[in-house]
Amino acid sequence: MHKMGSTFRKNFYRDWQLHVFMILPILYLAIFNYYPMFGAQIAFKNYIAARGIWGSPWVGFRHFITFFTSFQFNRVVGNTVILSLYEIIAGYPLPIIFALILNTVRNQRYKKTVQTVTYMPHFISTVVLVGMMTMFFSPVAGAYGFFNQLLGRGIPQPIMGLAGTFRHFFIWSGIWQSLGWSTIIYIAALSSVNPELHEAAEIDGASRWQRIIYIDFQAIMPTAAILLILRFGSIMSTTFDKALLMQTSLNLSTSEVIATYVYKVGLQAGGNFSFAAAVGLFNSVINCILLLTVNKAARKMSSGEIGLL
Numbered sequence: 001m002h003k004m005g006s007t008f009r010k011n012f013y014r015d016w017q018l019h020v021f022m023i024l025p026i027l028y029l030a031i032f033n034y035y036p037m038f039g040a041q042i043a044f045k046n047y048i049a050a051r052g053i054w055g056s057p058w059v060g061f062r063h064f065i066t067f068f069t070s071f072q073f074n075r076v077v078g079n080t081v082i083l084s085l086y087e088i089i090a091g092y093p094l095p096i097i098f099a100l101i102l103n104t105v106r107n108q109r110y111k112k113t114v115q116t117v118t119y120m121p122h123f124i125s126t127v128v129l130v131g132m133m134t135m136f137f138s139p140v141a142g143a144y145g146f147f148n149q150l151l152g153r154g155i156p157q158p159i160m161g162l163a164g165t166f167r168h169f170f171i172w173s174g175i176w177q178s179l180g181w182s183t184i185i186y187i188a189a190l191s192s193v194n195p196e197l198h199e200a201a202e203i204d205g206a207s208r209w210q211r212i213i214y215i216d217f218q219a220i221m222p223t224a225a226i227l228l229i230l231r232f233g234s235i236m237s238t239t240f241d242k243a244l245l246m247q248t249s250l251n252l253s254t255s256e257v258i259a260t261y262v263y264k265v266g267l268q269a270g271g272n273f274s275f276a277a278a279v280g281l282f283n284s285v286i287n288c289i290l291l292l293t294v295n296k297a298a299r300k301m302s303s304g305e306i307g308l309l
Contacts, residue, residue: 006221014197056274063278071284072261077236080257083243084235091175091182092231096224098179099186100212115187118180130245133173166251170242187228189220225298234282235292258278258283 012019014037038053043063045056067073105111124132137160160169193216201211240259247255258279266276298306 019110040105040281042274043281045274047274059274061120063275064270064282066275067279067294072256075192076254076256076258079254080236080259083167083170083238083257086118087174088228088231088235091178092228094175094179095215096186097163097181099190099220100216102183102187102207103190103216104212105160114185115180117181119270120180121177122181122207124177126239126242127245128166129173130242133169137169146249160246161250163251163254166246166254172256174239174242185223186220189223190216216264222306229291229295229298232294233287235290236286251297 042053042056044058044060045053046059046062047053047056049136102111102114106116122127124128142265159165197215198211201215206214236258236259238259240257240263243255243257244260247260262279266272
């Protein structure tokens with residue numbers, strides 16, 4: 001024990017500059033990440049602003065029970081999970097495929113042009129994106145309804161605002177916006193592939209398709225697996241602002257997710273911060289359980305080679 005302490009002090013004095021650099025990140029995490037965790041206790045209290053967090057009375061699991069017994073619980077949780085799974089199934093493979101395709105392009109000017117064009121939608125704000133979709137698919141003639149004018153006829157109702165089309169517009173507009181940006185990490189992983197592997201495989205008679213599958217895809221598989229694990233860790237979270245902006249009275253049955261429900265019931269209606277905190281804590285717990293479960297499954301399936309821990 002004494003020897004370990006002596007070694008630690010020796011290393012500390014030797015690398016004290018590095019420890020000084022760590023002070024600011026540690027303070028940042030302590031102030032903005034760990035200290036706010038004490039505020040999570042309002043989920044078990046009837047928060048009264050005049051009394052503060054510590055002075056508000058305890059109510060136990062009352063807010064959780066209110067949420068679980070709500071007639072909208074099954075709908076909002078179901079909509080949230082369906083949207084998240086839809087996004088994973090439809091949006092997760094596309095950046096991988098797109099990165100593999102771009103990696104095979106030899107014309108660098110064309111490749112950079114495609115990358116730039118596909119990156120650009122990422123910088124469009126959610127408000128602007130929803131406004132663009134509203135204008136394109138509006139049934140109103142004149143300056144609006146680009147696609148209706150393209151078809152040469154008006155559509156009697158706003159197709160983007162219908163319950164049956166909301167999920168498709170929500171997911172595929174997000175895929176269009178993030179596809180190019182999401183490929184960056186895969187392209188970076190592909191850049192580490194040794195060109196000699198492709199040369200050796202080509203000499204051995206491997207086709208381009210075989211080289212993509214057995215060399216390129218294998219190189220990005222650990223990165224893809226980690227991103228998938230992290231995505232499952234946020235399956236109970238859906239983009240709040242986009243869901244709220246696209247929400248109408250016609251698509252409420254499919255667009256009402258946990259985030260919008262909490263905003264309306266917990267904050268907008270009566271400023272029930274404790275209820276909002278309870279639902280947020282419920283989401284965090286479920287996401288944490290899913291993250292650990294998927295991570296454990298990935299490590300077991302890969303014999304410990306892939307995983308976060």
